[in-house]
Amino acid sequence: MALDNAPLGKSSDYPDQYDPSLLFPVAREENRRRIGLEDGRWPWFGEDMWQAWELSWLRPGGIPAVAWAEIRFPAASPSIVESKSLKLYLNSLNQHVFSSESQVAETITQDLSKVCGGAVHVQMRSVDETAEAVGRPNAYELIDDEVVEDVVYEYAPDSLIASGSEVSEGLCSHLLKSNCPVTGQPDWATIFIRYTGPAIDWAGLLRYIVSFRQKQDFHEHCVETVFIDLMARCKPTDLMVCARYTRRGGLDINPWRSTRPEDGLGPRLVRQ
Numbered sequence: 125m126a127l128d129n130a131p132l133g134k135s136s137d138y139p140d141q142y143d144p145s146l147l148f149p150v151a152r153e154e155n156r157r158r159i160g161l162e163d164g165r166w167p168w169f170g171e172d173m174w175q176a177w178e179l180s181w182l183r184p185g186g187i188p189a190v191a192w193a194e195i196r197f198p199a200a201s202p203s204i205v206e207s208k209s210l211k212l213y214l215n216s217l218n219q220h221v222f223s224s225e226s227q228v229a230e231t232i233t234q235d236l237s238k239v240c241g242g243a244v245h246v247q248m249r250s251v252d253e254t255a256e257a258v259g260r261p262n263a264y265e266l267i268d269d270e271v272v273e274d275v276v277y278e279y280a281p282d283s284l285i286a287s288g289s290e291v292s293e294g295l296c297s298h299l300l301k302s303n304c305p306v307t308g309q310p311d312w313a314t315i316f317i318r319y320t321g322p323a324i325d326w327a328g329l330l331r332y333i334v335s336f337r338q339k340q341d342f343h344e345h346c347v348e349t350v351f352i353d354l355m356a357r358c359k360p361t362d363l364m365v366c367a368r369y370t371r372r373g374g375l376d377i378n379p380w381r382s383t384r385p386e387d388g389l390g391p392r393l394v395r396q
Contacts, residue, residue, distance in 0.1 A: 142216050147213050148205065152202065155341070156345075159349050168199065168383065172196070175375065175376045176210075176375055177371065180217065181222050184223060186221075191228075193248050193249060196244065196246075197236070200242060202241040202242070203239065225248050258392070260298075263294045264316055268297055270330045280335035281332065283328045284324070284329065284353060286323060289323065290361075293319070294316065295326065296314065297329075311370075313346075313367040313369040315347075316390070321359055347367050363382065364382035369396075
């Protein structure tokens with residue numbers, strides 16, 4: 125398995141010296157082959173936006189500094205970074221002296237871009253920022269109260285049904301839950317779907333989302349699976365899928381995939 129040598133699921137010493145070798149890449153290709161993508165060309169635009177909340181370093185003179193960061197990995201990058209390895213790497217900055225915050229951002233950008241094989245963007249944020257988390261945006265209808273007569277907890281793409289005249293709508297569920305394929309720990313998310321195409325049956329979509337409840341997969345691959353299943357079974361002409369995952373280990377991961385490059389994530393949600 126590609127993750128046999130990764131730190132995820134294993135006891136680890138937390139380093140106090142800057143060490144970019146801690147970063148562990150995970151190739152995207154194997155998981156994409158499992159959903160029928162083998163030619164190296166993907167039917168989406170998108171990125172994985174990570175929010176790193178436990179970020180600290182030393183300023184000249186030895187006084188610590190703290191911040192949080194938005195780290196954006198392009199969906200086209202050959203690899204992602206295993207989450208615990210990123211946590212260990214960020215902790216390795218704790219006792220390292222940087223001349224400025226911009227040097228911290230440049231260092232993280234260079235190290236992550238090298239490991240994942242794509243241009244990573246890092247935006248440093250002050251812990252004094254006043255931006256508030258929000259609830260579900262008004263543009264999305266919540267489907268969590270739809271009546272589902274035969275709920276299943278095993279992956280069920282056949283639940284997806286679309287028919288009738290073309291519509292454009294945004295749908296949302298707070299009930300996406302899957303499990304880490306290495307540790308078995310639960311991952312919780314709010315999922316947003318916006319599409320144009322034959323009307324998707326809301327109850328069937330909710331049944332499908334709930335069917336991920338025992339599925340073992342990483343955040344990015346869950347979103348890509350939903351995207352591919354909706355394209356294959358519901359035939360939209362335009363589609364965006366994004367998921368806002370809750371924090372684990374000081375990090376939250378927020379992938380989005382879309383037929384349009386200008387799409388992206390909305391604001392941070394209350395559960396984050």
